[in-house]
Amino acid sequence: MDSKSTFTGIFEPFLKKQPIFEDREVLRHSYTPDELPHREEEIKYLASLIAPSLKEETPSNVLIYGKSGTGKTIVTKFVCSELERASSKVDFNIKTVYINCELVNTQYRILCTLANEFGKNVPFTGWPTDKVYDSFKEGADSENNIIIVVLDEIDRIVGKHGDSVLYYLTRINSELKNSKLSVIGISNDLKFTDYLDNRVLSTLGRDEIIFKPYNAKQLEDILKRRAELAFLEGSFDEYVIPLCSALAARDHGDARKALDLLRVSGEVAERENASIVIERHVRKANNKIESDNIVEAIQTLPTHSKLLLYAVIYLEERKEKFISTGKIYDVYAGLCKYVSIDPLTQRRVSDLISELDLLGILNSKVISKGRYGRTKEIKLEVPILRIKDCILEDVRLSSLRNYIITQRLLL
DNA sequence: CGTCCACAGGAATGACGGGCGG
DNA sequence: CCGCCCGTCATTCCTGTGGACG
Numbered sequence: 001m002d003s004k005s006t007f008t009g010i011f012e013p014f015l016k017k018q019p020i021f022e023d024r025e026v027l028r029h030s031y032t033p034d035e036l037p038h039r040e041e042e043i044k045y046l047a048s049l050i051a052p053s054l055k056e057e058t059p060s061n062v063l064i065y066g067k068s069g070t071g072k073t074i075v076t077k078f079v080c081s082e083l084e085r086a087s088s089k090v091d092f093n094i095k096t097v098y099i100n101c102e103l104v105n106t107q108y109r110i111l112c113t114l115a116n117e118f119g120k121n122v123p124f125t126g127w128p129t130d131k132v133y134d135s136f137k138e139g140a141d142s143e144n145n146i147i148i149v150v151l152d153e154i155d156r157i158v159g160k161h162g163d164s165v166l167y168y169l170t171r172i173n174s175e176l177k178n179s180k181l182s183v184i185g186i187s188n189d190l191k192f193t194d195y196l197d198n199r200v201l202s203t204l205g206r207d208e209i210i211f212k213p214y215n216a217k218q219l220e221d222i223l224k225r226r227a228e229l230a231f232l233e234g235s236f237d238e239y240v241i242p243l244c245s246a247l248a249a250r251d252h253g254d255a256r257k258a259l260d261l262l263r264v265s266g267e268v269a270e271r272e273n274a275s276i277v278i279e280r281h282v283r284k285a286n287n288k289i290e291s292d293n294i295v296e297a298i299q300t301l302p303t304h305s306k307l308l309l310y311a312v313i314y315l316e317e318r319k320e321k322f323i324s325t326g327k328i329y330d331v332y333a334g335l336c337k338y339v340s341i342d343p344l345t346q347r348r349v350s351d352l353i354s355e356l357d358l359l360g361i362l363n364s365k366v367i368s369k370g371r372y373g374r375t376k377e378i379k380l381e382v383p384i385l386r387i388k389d390c391i392l393e394d395v396r397l398s399s400l401r402n403y404i405i406t407q408r409l410l411l
Numbered sequence: 412c413g414t415c416c417a418c419a420g421g422a423a424t425g426a427c428g429g430g431c432g433g
Numbered sequence: 434c435c436g437c438c439c440g441t442c443a444t445t446c447c448t449g450t451g452g453a454c455g
């Protein structure tokens with residue numbers, strides 16, 4: 001045996017490995033494609049609503065609804081950039097400002113962002129809100145402007161009294177002399193108007209567009225166009241795209257999810273050194289995405305919920321046939337003692353179990369056992385192996401972790 | 412057919428922390 | 434900067450309940 005040949009060239013496979021991607025950036029959500037298939041209606045309608053701005057009239061305020069991954073943001077951005085392009089032919093300014101309320105989520109920060117867009121120098125913090133408001137007004141009114149403010153994820157700010165910004169913005173036109181402003185609000189939540197001030201709603205919600213989820217066929221079409229750009233020719237099996245679409249359509253037709261799935265499938269294939277993406281890679285990618293989500297969900301859980309979950313795992317591992325709230329509570333209380341954390345009451349634990357149920361980590365079902373009481377039958381919905389270590393990562397549970405490690409060594 | 416188990420889950424209230432207006 | 438108010442988490446107390454058992 002020539003020992004040299006064993007190690008030389010360990011990088012060879014990486015060099016001669018067939019690339020799969022032509023340009024994987026095309027499959028990320030930050031990428032804006034040139035065309036948006038199956039959204040022609042929405043584009044036309046939104047364009048017709050804001051078109052009056054080209055005649056220097058105030059365009060309508062618009063509310064856009066739709067679930068995640070239905071193309072709301074991308075359509076709005078597309079229409080806005082087209083409008084700005086068209087505005088080069090007129091002799092006044094059309095300015096669109098995009099604000100994501102998930103990131104910019106207080107009225108101060110929104111006004112501050114707007115004021116800075118108009119050449120003002122407002123600090124991130126420190127000024128009274130009305131001064132920022134005046135500053136924005138002054139900046140906006142300094143020349144003839146048609147201003148369109150896009151508030152993405154607008155439901156993020158109405159919940160917590162941030163709707164006063166909306167009130168300001170929808171009334172500002174009466175205070176502006178040279179400029180006109182309108183608002184496009186984008187929301188995932190169809191019911192968010194319930195929490196909205198009626199005065200705001202009457203001006204903001206005059207025109208609405210609802211984005212319906214894509215169906216499997218439409219998703220397939222979208223993926224096909226992107227895949228042609230993203231993958232090298234002939235590097236994916238013909239079943240891959242229909243499968244990705246079907247998996248994403250099963251859960252409300254989320255295009256973002258479908259694209260993620262396709263990209264991760266390609267990455268899985270790449271890692272396996274396969275020359276083409278096949279069905280098996282998609283299945284694997286789907287599992288990976290799902291388990292990543294679960295791990296993420298568990299990591300962000302409060303310590304008590306983690307302990308509770310660990311109690312369920314303990315009972316499952318003991319092959320307990322019927323897991324009830326009471327049993328979980330006993331084990332949980334024991335664990336609490338072990339890691340010196342005060343246990344919560346049973347009432348609260350009952351709520352935490354319901355929360356875990358809602359997250360899809362547990363499955364609980366109310367069961368009546370006649371004279372032997374009424375309780376919940378609880379089952380774990382996720383694989384134990386994946387989540388066990390993830391729970392023990394919690395710093396507050398380090399003593400439990402150490403205990404389990406020594407147990408393993410003894411065995 | 413009434414009892415009674417072992418909880419579910421609603422209401423009221425308290426503790427705490429963070430943002431907002433003055 | 435401070436007090437106030439509000440939302441969230443948690444406790445206490447409570448009433449409700451499906452159905453096996455006697």
